[in-house]
Amino acid sequence: MGRAPCCDKTKVKRGPWSPEEDNILKNYLEKNGTGGNWISLPQKTGLRRCGKSCRLRWLNYLRPDIKHGGFTEEEDNIILTLYRQIGSRWSVIAANLPRRTDNDVKNHWNTKLKKKHLAAQNNNFLDIGYNFTNNINSSDLNHNYSRNYHGKLDYSNTFTSHMDPNVTNYSSKNCDQFPLPTLMEIQENDATIQSVQEDSSLDSCQILQKCVTFEETNMCASMFLKSTNNIGGNYMDLSSRISSSSYYDDILENGFGFQENDIGGVDPNSSYYNNILEIDQLFKEFEN
DNA sequence: AAAATACACAACCGCATTATA
DNA sequence: TTATAATGCGGTTGTGTATTT
Structure with missing residues (x-):
């Protein structure tokens, strides 16, 4: 009902x-x-x-007197500061910015400031070539995996924490900087992710402990490939959308779903290409 | 020059809260 | 007091524009 x-x-x-x-x-x-x-x-x-x-x-x-776009550095700082204090309470944040609407502040956050915020927060992750070990404390971990409100694992912060705030265009041009997982790693990761997802008794820290056998980087690369190739959308956009139900379910249900000669703009000469085809083949076999 | 991709922001959805009868 | 409706809110999605391939 x-x-x-x-x-x-x-x-x-x-x-x-x-x-x-x-x-x-x-x-x-x-x-x-x-x-x-x-x-x-x-x-x-x-x-x-x-x-x-x-x-x-x-x-x-x-409504008269509302201001669109052109956020000043001062406004950005207010948003960043308040977000750190109270989180995504956009109406409260917008109330501290004369003539700004909560929707605009939220959009500005999602398109611009979120990346800045995560980059600052996860500065120690940024050069991750990408080893996920040692000096990461539990609150970092907690922040990097969580459940969204659908109860799915939310990868969005994991994604963005790996992004360089100075790189605005994540495309096939620079995708080689993301390590590609092996097929077996992807399978193992997916299986583990699934079992963890099904265990609703776990909180995000426990999920992380369960995931500790994963290569963090592999998972990111795996999701990166899945998302860019399935949906053809943009990386930033997907980093938030990947955690939402429809796209996420689509990926889980349909796997990579590559079409022949269309693998999301990945350069056929890149090291990714053959791997992707191989992965695709694997999924096809799995489906049949 | 066209197609694909990235980006930005407007708009929608449904739950939570508040107001009203 | 309580049931119902209106409004507020934040997460999410749709869509137009800019940029890159």
């Missing part, structure tokens, strides 16, 4: 707002206010939109 929807999705327009819609909403709200009720607003204005969508559009975009 799902939750009752707030409006009839079939009768409501979705996606980007047109300038006409913006005008209608803006004119109405400037004259009349919300009347204390967003849900009934679409009828009053004639907009074929969900009330929640109207609210969001107004609050994040149409």
